[in-house]
Amino acid sequence: MQYTRLYSGDHGESHFEDIESDLKLAEYTAAPPLYLSSFTPATQFGFMNAPAGWSSEWHPTSARNIFFVLTGEWEVIASDGESRRFGPGSILLVEDTTGKGHSSRVLSETDSLAAMVQLGE
Secondary structure (H helix, E strand, C coil), X not given: CEEEEEEECCCCCEEEEEEECXXXXXXXXXXXXXXXXXXXXXXXXXXXXXXXXXECCCECCCCCEEEEECCCCEEEEECCCCEEEEXXXXXXXXXXXXXXXXXXXXXXXXXXXXXXXEECC
């Protein structure tokens, strides 16, 4: 399984990184075994709805979040200039809590609904 990480580098610029998460066959419930990744502690979760055409100025994230796009499409630009698109089913780990941060906008002609899970430090 793969997801994207957005993080702050040593000089305050944000960068993207592709992360591969191993899934291992494990017993999780009374059902047959299934494939699981390791777990990461979380502090809270919420949902965000951004209207079509919404955009932000440059900003660092207020906390480490994992961002799941449910509907719509986003463009996120790291301060190093790289731009990536995230549509339904995309997962973005946002960790650029310092430095210039990133900018983002909704590209889709419809609103975008996302789930966010805030992670511990």
